[in-house]
Amino acid sequence: MAVDRILDAFRDGESDDLAPVVPPRFDRRRLLAGTAALSALAAVPLSRLGHHAAAHAQTEASPVAGATATGGTPTATGPEMIGQLQVIRDPRPVYESAAVDADMLRLLIPAGGNDDFSPTAFRQDFQIMASYLDPLVWIDEVTMEPVLGLASSWEIDADGKTITYTLRDDVEWHDGSRLHARDVVFSLLAYRDDLDSAVRNLFTNLASAEAPNRTTVTVTLTSPDANWLLNASSQFVFQREQYNDYWTSRPEGQRTLSGFNWQKNTPIGTGPWKVDDWSENVTVFTRNDAYWGGAAHFQSLQITVEPDADQRLADWKAGNTDLLWPVNFATAQAASDTPGHLYVADAASVMFASFNFDNPARDPSNLLSDIRIRRALSLAIDRNRYANEVFGGFIRADRAGTVAQPWAHDDSIANPTHDVAAAQALLEEANWGAPAGSEPIGDGSGNKLELSTIVRNDSRPELVAILQSIGTDLAAVGVGLKVRPVSPERFFTVWTSEREYDLIAYSYSLFPGFTDFDLYGTNWDIRTNPQGWNPGGYSNTDVDQAIRDYLTAKNEETAREALVRLQRAANDDLFGLWFGFPQELILARQEIQGFQPHILWETWNTRALWRQP
Numbered sequence: 001m002a003v004d005r006i007l008d009a010f011r012d013g014e015s016d017d018l019a020p021v022v023p024p025r026f027d028r029r030r031l032l033a034g035t036a037a038l039s040a041l042a043a044v045p046l047s048r049l050g051h052h053a054a055a056h057a058q059t060e061a062s063p064v065a066g067a068t069a070t071g072g073t074p075t076a077t078g079p080e081m082i083g084q085l086q087v088i089r090d091p092r093p094v095y096e097s098a099a100v101d102a103d104m105l106r107l108l109i110p111a112g113g114n115d116d117f118s119p120t121a122f123r124q125d126f127q128i129m130a131s132y133l134d135p136l137v138w139i140d141e142v143t144m145e146p147v148l149g150l151a152s153s154w155e156i157d158a159d160g161k162t163i164t165y166t167l168r169d170d171v172e173w174h175d176g177s178r179l180h181a182r183d184v185v186f187s188l189l190a191y192r193d194d195l196d197s198a199v200r201n202l203f204t205n206l207a208s209a210e211a212p213n214r215t216t217v218t219v220t221l222t223s224p225d226a227n228w229l230l231n232a233s234s235q236f237v238f239q240r241e242q243y244n245d246y247w248t249s250r251p252e253g254q255r256t257l258s259g260f261n262w263q264k265n266t267p268i269g270t271g272p273w274k275v276d277d278w279s280e281n282v283t284v285f286t287r288n289d290a291y292w293g294g295a296a297h298f299q300s301l302q303i304t305v306e307p308d309a310d311q312r313l314a315d316w317k318a319g320n321t322d323l324l325w326p327v328n329f330a331t332a333q334a335a336s337d338t339p340g341h342l343y344v345a346d347a348a349s350v351m352f353a354s355f356n357f358d359n360p361a362r363d364p365s366n367l368l369s370d371i372r373i374r375r376a377l378s379l380a381i382d383r384n385r386y387a388n389e390v391f392g393g394f395i396r397a398d399r400a401g402t403v404a405q406p407w408a409h410d411d412s413i414a415n416p417t418h419d420v421a422a423a424q425a426l427l428e429e430a431n432w433g434a435p436a437g438s439e440p441i442g443d444g445s446g447n448k449l450e451l452s453t454i455v456r457n458d459s460r461p462e463l464v465a466i467l468q469s470i471g472t473d474l475a476a477v478g479v480g481l482k483v484r485p486v487s488p489e490r491f492f493t494v495w496t497s498e499r500e501y502d503l504i505a506y507s508y509s510l511f512p513g514f515t516d517f518d519l520y521g522t523n524w525d526i527r528t529n530p531q532g533w534n535p536g537g538y539s540n541t542d543v544d545q546a547i548r549d550y551l552t553a554k555n556e557e558t559a560r561e562a563l564v565r566l567q568r569a570a571n572d573d574l575f576g577l578w579f580g581f582p583q584e585l586i587l588a589r590q591e592i593q594g595f596q597p598h599i600l601w602e603t604w605n606t607r608a609l610w611r612q613p
Helices: 003-011 028-033 034-041 126-132 181-193 230-231 240-248 309-317 329-334 369-378 384-390 420-429 461-475 489-499 540-552 556-572
Strands: 085-088 102-109 137-139 146-148 150-156 160-166 205-213 216-221 274-277 282-287 297-304 323-327 340-345 349-355 450-456 480-486 503-509 576-582 582-591
Touching: 102 309, 102 323, 126 274, 126 282, 126 297, 146 150, 150 489, 160 181, 160 582, 181 205, 181 216, 181 240, 274 309, 309 323, 309 582, 323 329, 329 576, 329 582, 349 461, 369 420, 369 461, 369 576, 384 461, 384 576, 450 461, 450 489, 461 480, 461 503, 480 489
Parallel strands: 085 340, 102 297, 450 480, 450 503
Antiparallel strands: 137 146, 150 160, 160 216, 205 216, 274 282, 282 297, 323 582, 340 582, 349 503, 349 576
């Protein structure tokens, strides 16, 4: 993102010049799943690898039962169980038994075409790309912080605009050639310039990339960018030699990797698995015995596309897959008659509903500008109820805000406990009468406190279930709630043009770096900036300043401090109703060992798995 132009927007309030740098609003998980997976991921319910030893300092064996989680073999203290599934909550499981080699590891994925291996377009399921490619900078599995990957080190100049990477000297491509800094330069420029690049907006701040020697990459940005290491540097590196002739066969401005003949030229990477064969629904990999991070324990990996959720569950029960993800609580319950491990992992995912501070369909249009009403609505919500009824308890319902990245989240802020009396007192203080019967409360002028909420009808089912749940809660304090699931096209029209709603509900996954500046920023109000996002006209000077400070931060400490201020300000001056951070559930066969959930893509670390005899 061109940060200098974003800051100009904040200073000047101009919108006409912003179109080229405005990021599309997309769910990171949907992006990584590939465009063909959108409907499949909606029905259930960027980008990093390279095993750095310090980030994986653990014994490869069965999870050890300990203070925070149980694992491996049940102990006298008794593991947490759901039927025959042993629940493992440790974010970094430790294993007791020794790793052994095995034949084939099998995975099912919900969707994703196999014809287009373009690493810039993300048309495949991320699991396929993560199997044979490595990122320049690895993202820690638990904290989402940048750690060493293909880059063995990096330095950022004092001005924050020049980053110098030193590459590992022991990395080979699958064809036996050595990794060269030119490969990294080619990859970065292709992400920026490819006509079909799905992550182009992470690279618009890239002025140049150079390779002064085989192991050094120098990147120059147009302005400091707190997200560069987190979001751009964590994308995959691909081989220049494989793609350069095809890339340069088109004039600048028209270049793309789409259309490359992968049937004739098998995709090459540096990852732990080599692409061996693929068909419409199945991709087969063989082990890369020369992998710089240590060879996988399985000899091969098979990834099969199965879009039907019921069939995926049936395949799990029949023993046809070793891992199953994504999984919701209902699926976990249905699978609980089959022995296995159920891993519970924190995720960089959020659910919330933004307030609309200017609804032209109501009088007064700025009803929700009264902080007493906003706080009353939040107090009225029984979050423990939907946490248990909808998620089976597998959600951090107390978490407030939309900064779910662990490295940046401020644990000191939390959603309020359910307090009907306090909610009613605030509503009465705001001149809304006490509840009387089943009708919404009024203000003495004939106006009823009945709120309209819009949500996309392809959102995660859990989000709609939350809205239905809180409808019951709000009714207890005399507030009506009408939930309007609409098509994506209708949703877009309502929030960008008509704006006739009180709440707008969202559920999405996050990149490692903060990209929601346009959700909160005053000058990204959709009413004044057609290229903005801020859907409800939210405006807070402290939030705006925190965004400026984050965008120009030159180190992680400064960036985190800015985001802490943003979270506290947006929670004090309540931006929306926070629903918490859903956790991820992953099923693993009882004999599968070495599993480490990854917060960006839970089943990323297949290299570390083995089958216990």
